Amino acid sequence: MNELLKKLEKEAENAREKAYAPYSGFKVGAALLTKEGKIYQGCNIENVSFTPTCCAERVALFKAVSEGERNFRGIFILGGKTETDICFPCGVCRQALSEFCNDDFEIYLRDKMGNFKIYKLYELMPYSFKEMR
Ligand code: THU
Numbered sequence: 001m002n003e004l005l006k007k008l009e010k011e012a013e014n015a016r017e018k019a020y021a022p023y024s025g026f027k028v029g030a031a032l033l034t035k036e037g038k039i040y041q042g043c044n045i046e047n048v049s050f051t052p053t054c055c056a057e058r059v060a061l062f063k064a065v066s067e068g069e070r071n072f073r074g075i076f077i078l079g080g081k082t083e084t085d086i087c088f089p090c091g092v093c094r095q096a097l098s099e100f101c102n103d104d105f106e107i108y109l110r111d112k113m114g115n116f117k118i119y120k121l122y123e124l125m126p127y128s129f130k131e132m133r
Contacts, residue, residue: 005108005116008033008076015041015056016078022046028056028079028087032064035071040064044079057093065100072097074106074118084112089124097121098128 008031016029021044028044042060046053057075064072075097079087086109089097097105103122110116 004033004037005076008039008074008108009078009110009116011039011041012076012078015043015060017043019043019056020045023048023050023053025081026079027081028077030056030060030078031076032057032060033073033075034064034069035073038064038069040067040069055090055093057089058096061093061096061100070100072101072105074108076108078110084110084114086111094121094125095128098125098130 011031012029015031016027019027019029021027023046030042032040040060040063042056042063044054044056045059056079057077060075077087077089079085089107098121101121103120105121107119107121107124108116
């Protein structure tokens, strides 16, 4: 893993520590990298009535978009009940990411061996709906 990815992983770990997940116990942290090199952190935020719960990925994305960011390079996601769990982004987050990110946007995950794995958005979200533009 190169230095930038290590930094991104650290930021995702840092974000995960702030997760508010009293109902599932499933803490997720995300670190979203812009094309200019800025990093936005996000953690999952749960709610007692469940539906308002927001995933870490969308928290990071919406923070960034609300700050005017539109160009993204990748996102590091860490999550689960244990340190070695792997957390793929849910379908809603894949759709939200596909609104702003190109097919070559990268999704960085840490596997159970502690190695990281890279997926492209098109692998996880092929044929995404973008037709209304
Ligand atoms: N969660 C995320 O934050 N990101 C994902 O990609 C999957 C799920 C959160 C939502 C909820 O707070 C908890 O994990 C269990 O689903």
